[in-house]
Amino acid sequence: MSAQAILHTLRPIAPVTAEGAQKEILDRAVKQVGFLPNMYANMANTPAVLDTYLHGYALFRSESGLKPSEQEVVFLAVSQVNGCNYCTAAHSMMADKKSGVPADVLQAIRSRQPIPCARLSALYTLTTEMVSTQGRPSAATVQGFLAAGFQEKDVLYIVLAIAVKTLSNYTNHLLATPVDAVFSAYKVD
Secondary structure: OOOOOOOOOOOOOOOOOOOHHHHHHHHHHHHHHOOOOHHHHHHOOOHHHHHHHHHHHHHHHHHOOOOHHHHHHHHHHHHHHOOOHHHHHHHHHHHHHOOOOOHHHHHHHHOOOOOOOHHHHHHHHHHHHHHHOOOOOOHHHHHHHHHOOOOHHHHHHHHHHHHHHHHHHHHHHHHOOOOOHHHHHHOOO
């Protein structure tokens, strides 16, 4: 069963027909990732949304201090809780091909089974609880996160990741963004 767009007049913005702020942000996006993801083409309907997404995403990637595999676990957790099949597919591919998430960890996350790495499990648990409680994790969950070797400031970087993924997850829900071919092997139902 495929999702239906809720916003019906907005269409993906193509770089060849874009002008002004839309063209600038799409050109920058293509330069950053090497192609135009369907999500970016949809977000460009409001350039401020795509610009905010790209800026926050880059800051989380470059400044959080979390390893790429840990960053991917955070993005997967947020996308799963928010029910975003597009981002779950995209970050599953990135987890598998680019970020070094162990295969057994990725499989556990995708099948919602216990994660076989204590550190990544604590990270996933905190992130999912942060999203599902609107930023009110239990003291026990935070203690487990800290006991796994993370720092308190890492929680604020998770807040940044949640904000960034919420922009993309909600956009994808509203516009029923189709999964790009490059992510299609990682589609979820």
